[in-house]
Amino acid sequence: MKKIFLCFVILIFTSYLYPQTDVDKILEEGKKAYMNGDYEKAIEFFNQAINLIRNKAELIEAHLSLALTYFTVNQTENCKKEIRRVFELNPNHSIDPDFYSPKFVLLFESVRKEFTKTPPKKVEPEKEEKPPDIGIAKPAFFFEERFERESLRNLSFIENGKWKVEQGVLHFDGGDKLGDAIAFIPRNFSNFSVTVDTSRISGPYSSQGIIFRADSNFKNGYLFQIYTGRPGMFSIWKIVNGEFQALSHWENSNLVKVGFEKWNKITVEARGEILTFYINGTQVAKISDGTYRSGRIGLWTKGKAGGGGAVLFDNLVIKAE
Numbered sequence: 001m002k003k004i005f006l007c008f009v010i011l012i013f014t015s016y017l018y019p020q021t022d023v024d025k026i027l028e029e030g031k032k033a034y035m036n037g038d039y040e041k042a043i044e045f046f047n048q049a050i051n052l053i054r055n056k057a058e059l060i061e062a063h064l065s066l067a068l069t070y071f072t073v074n075q076t077e078n079c080k081k082e083i084r085r086v087f088e089l090n091p092n093h094s095i096d097p098d099f100y101s102p103k104f105v106l107l108f109e110s111v112r113k114e115f116t117k118t119p120p121k122k123v124e125p126e127k128e129e130k131p132p133d134i135g136i137a138k139p140a141f142f143f144e145e146r147f148e149r150e151s152l153r154n155l156s157f158i159e160n161g162k163w164k165v166e167q168g169v170l171h172f173d174g175g176d177k178l179g180d181a182i183a184f185i186p187r188n189f190s191n192f193s194v195t196v197d198t199s200r201i202s203g204p205y206s207s208q209g210i211i212f213r214a215d216s217n218f219k220n221g222y223l224f225q226i227y228t229g230r231p232g233m234f235s236i237w238k239i240v241n242g243e244f245q246a247l248s249h250w251e252n253s254n255l256v257k258v259g260f261e262k263w264n265k266i267t268v269e270a271r272g273e274i275l276t277f278y279i280n281g282t283q284v285a286k287i288s289d290g291t292y293r294s295g296r297i298g299l300w301t302k303g304k305a306g307g308g309g310a311v312l313f314d315n316l317v318i319k320a321e
Contacts, residue, residue: 023052039073051229060089071104083111088202088309091115139319141192143185147314158182158218158298170313172301174203182211182218184298185318189213192320194297195267196313200228201260203309206301210268213295214239221295222247224268224277232256234284236277238291247287255279263314 026049033041046066053059067082086093097105145154150165157163161174161181172181189212200206207227214221223237227250234256236248256279257264267278273290276283297318301311 023049026052039069042069047230051227051231051233056089060086060093063089064095068100068104071107076107079107080111083108084115087112087115139192139321141189141318141320143316143318145316147316152183154185155183156186158184168314170299170316172311172313174206174302174309174311180211180218181301182298183313184211184214184218184296187296188294189270189297189318189320190294191271192297192318193267193269194318195265195315196299196317197263197265197315198226198299199261199263199312201310201312203311206309206311208299208301208311208313210266211239211296211298211300212268212270213292214298215295218296218298221292222275222289223300224266225300226256226264226266226279228256228258228260228262228264230258232258234277234279236275236285236287238289240291247289248285251284253279253284255282255284265315 026045029041029045033039033045043066046062046069050059050062050066053062063082063085067079067086070076070079070082095105095108100108143154146168147165147170148168152163152165152170158181161172163181163183164171164173170183172183174181192212194210194212196210198208200208207225209223209225211218211221211223219239219242221239223239223244225235225237227233227235231252232254233250233252234248235246235250238245238247265278265280267281269276269278272293273288275287275289277285277287299313299316
C-alpha cells in the first residue's frame with residue numbers, strides 16, 4: 001500500500017513539470033526505477049533532476065519526492081536532510097496529511113521544529129595550499145581583498161539577500177526574490193585575471209561564480225559559474241540584455257569539490273577575445289568571443305527564490321594590464 005501511495009505522489013509531481021524536457025525524462029526514469037524496486041537508481045535520477053530545476057515550487061516538490069523515497073528505504077537522516085532543503089526554500093511549507101502517511105507527517109513536522117530552532121551555522125574556511133598564480137605576471141593594476149576587516153569600501157553590491165563580512169570571509173545569505181546578487185568593483189577592466197575562493201553552506205541549487213566584462217547594470221557581460229552539488233559542474237554564459245546564452249553549457253567536472261563547506265578556487269583570464277577558465281588551478285575551458293571587450297568584474301550568486309542559499313567568498317585577487 002505504501003509503495004502504491006508513493007508512486008501516486010511521484011506521478012503527481014512529474015505532472016507539474018514542463019513536457020518534453022530533460023527534467024521530464026530524468027524523472028520518468030526515476031519513477032520507473034522506483035516501481036521496479038531499484039531505489040538507488042531512483043534516488044540518483046531524482047538528484048539529477050534537482051540539479052536541473054530552476055523553479056522554486058518545482059524544487060520544493062522535487063526535494064519532497066526524494067525525501068519520500070529515502071523514507072521508503074529507511075534512510076531517515078537523508079530524508080530529514082531533504083526536508084530541511086524544503087524549509088530552506090520555504091520555511092512555511094506544509095504538506096497535506098491526507099496524502100502522506102502519519103509517520104512521514106510526524107517526521108516532517110519534527111524537522112520543521114529543529115529547523116526553526118537552529119541558528120545559522122558559522123563556518124571557518126578550510127586552510128588549503130594555494131595553487132600557483134595564473135595570469136598576468138606584472139600587472140599595471142593589482143587588487144587584493146582577504147576580507148579581514150568588516151569595512152568593504154572597495155566593493156559595491158546588488159543585494160538579493162544580505163552581504164556581510166563574517167569570520168574573515170564575505171558571506172552572502174540569499175533573499176526571497178528572483179534575481180542575481182553581485183559584489184563588484186565599480187570600475188571597468190579589459191585584459192585581466194581574476195581569482196576567488198568560494199564555498200556554499202546552504203541552498204539546494206546554490207551556484208556561484210565570476211561575472212566579468214559586464215555593463216553597470218549587469219544586463220550584459222559574461223558569467224563563469226560552478227555548482228558544488230552532485231555531480232560537480234561548471235558552465236559559461238554570455239548575458240545579452242538580461243538573457244543568458246550558453247557559451248559552454250553545464251558540464252560535469254571532477255575538479256569541483258562537491259558538498260557544503262567545500263572550498264573551490266575559480267579563475268578567469270581575459271585577453272582580447274580569448275577567455276580562459278580554471279577550477280582549482282586547472283584549465284577547464286578556453287573560448288573565443290569578442291562580444292564584450294571591457295566591463296566590470298563581480299562575484300555572482302543567486303537568492304533563495306532561484307534555488308540559491310548561503311555562499312562564501314574569500315581571497316579575491318584581480319590583476320589587470
